[in-house]
Amino acid sequence: MSSTAQPVDVNAAFAAERAEQIQAAGARQADVDARVAAGKLIPLGNGRFQVNDPDSWDNGETLLQQGGLVLPQHGLDTSRGQVALYSSVPAWHQLGNVVPGGTSNVEMVLELGGIDFEVARRPVEYRNTFDGPNRVLPEQFVTVRDDTGAGLGVVGSKYEVLQNRDAFAFLQDLVDLHDVVWESAGAVRDGRKVFVCMRLPNTVTIDAAGVADQIIPFIVALNSHDGSSLFQVVVTPWRPVCRNTERFAVRDAHTRWGVRHTRNALDRIEEARRTLGLSVQYFDEFAAEEEALARTEVTLAEFRHVVDDLWQPPADDASTRSRNIHRRRVDELVDLYTANTAQLGRTAYAAERAVTEYTDWRQTVRPTGSLRGNNLAARATAVLEGGNDEVKSRAHRRLLTLVRR
Numbered sequence: 411m412s413s414t415a416q417p418v419d420v421n422a423a424f425a426a427e428r429a430e431q432i433q434a435a436g437a438r439q440a441d442v443d444a445r446v447a448a449g450k451l452i453p454l455g456n457g458r459f460q461v462n463d464p465d466s467w468d469n470g471e472t473l474l475q476q477g478g479l480v481l482p483q484h485g486l487d488t489s490r491g492q493v494a495l496y497s498s499v500p501a502w503h504q505l506g507n508v509v510p511g512g513t514s515n516v517e518m519v520l521e522l523g524g525i526d527f528e529v530a531r532r533p534v535e536y537r538n539t540f541d542g543p544n545r546v547l548p549e550q551f552v553t554v555r556d557d558t559g560a561g562l563g564v565v566g567s568k569y570e571v572l573q574n575r576d577a578f579a580f581l582q583d584l585v586d587l588h589d590v591v592w593e594s595a596g597a598v599r600d601g602r603k604v605f606v607c608m609r610l611p612n613t614v615t616i617d618a619a620g621v622a623d624q625i626i627p628f629i630v631a632l633n634s635h636d637g638s639s640l641f642q643v644v645v646t647p648w649r650p651v652c653r654n655t656e657r658f659a660v661r662d663a664h665t666r667w668g669v670r671h672t673r674n675a676l677d678r679i680e681e682a683r684r685t686l687g688l689s690v691q692y693f694d695e696f697a698a699e700e701e702a703l704a705r706t707e708v709t710l711a712e713f714r715h716v717v718d719d720l721w722q723p724p725a726d727d728a729s730t731r732s733r734n735i736h737r738r739r740v741d742e743l744v745d746l747y748t749a750n751t752a753q754l755g756r757t758a759y760a761a762e763r764a765v766t767e768y769t770d771w772r773q774t775v776r777p778t779g780s781l782r783g784n785n786l787a788a789r790a791t792a793v794l795e796g797g798n799d800e801v802k803s804r805a806h807r808r809l810l811t812l813v814r815r
Contacts, residue, residue: 487524487597489558494524495596512591516578523595525574525604527557529635534564553635555601562602563636569671572641576676577606577631583679584629584643585610593628602636625696640668641675643682666799699810703758706813710744713761716808717743720765720801743768758809765805 445451450463486506487494495506496519507522520526531551535544549567554560582590585608593607610627632642644666667682669675708716717740724732746764754760 487601489600496523497594514589514591519592519595525597527555528573529553529571565637569637570673572633572671574604577633580676581608581631584682604633606631640670642668702813703762703809706758707756708758708761713747719808720805758812762805762809766802769801
């Protein structure tokens, strides 16, 4: 069924939604004071609060007071006194440097994104005693930012630094386009992780039964400077400034390609092209399978069976705590499914959206390292790094079995 509905930029829609939430928060200052008095918000100093409310999805998250509002922290790098983010549209947190419509000037994006620094390897030195001579640990190096002097991680002798500007050139070569407009770029985890995002020209329309749902595909390059992960390129329908990603494996196509930080890493463009199927393969298959889901009716009972397949119910002799956790998870997923059916009908497509929203933004996270106490930033980082891609892929495959029943 065809539709004349105008394409919807889900990123802009989310930014508008968050802007409305921020505006409404101004009228809730009295409620914030009441929550502090009731012990549901614990002051941590410097305008920071920890949520102490088991009934809230923000429980355990650290909030930051800015301009009279108490808002989630963003988790972006602030090593140089300002947020390391460039974007072509305002992000929900209203931070960073915005160039309306974007720019193709790489040097400008590097500067505005706060990632115009280089990283060098330095020997690891140690002392056997406090007053002893410095010794060098063989074949071990510290990666160091040249602007702040901060140490980012410890790596081995075969590790080769891939500079931030290399990510731009890699993406340009990947799509064989050198006047691309950059969507966003920035750093998280104190500069240990850097992202660069570009938008692909083709918009995917899920048009079955008049849904006319628009999926806007992006390619993100993820570079780490601490030795914790590969240099990666990710096909994703979302800009890395927070929100849902409908990213999962489709038949023989892949959504993620990575390479170790070695001397010849950036020479493997053709391998990346073949793996990601950037021509049309992935998105053609993606659209076909999503339309099949949109045409498939799913009862509430069937959706509950899918949930049980994804998250196994506790045994009869399980603890009360385990049973309560599972019950709350199922209740939340059912609520999300019901909310999605208002727009998408009782379909497998609505079911998939419910699972995606839950995995990205509702299930419990346990932030570590520089993200400790910052649930929202940890969720956004997991979205970017694909922490929940496996369960999304399983949900997608499971729902496809309902299409073929």
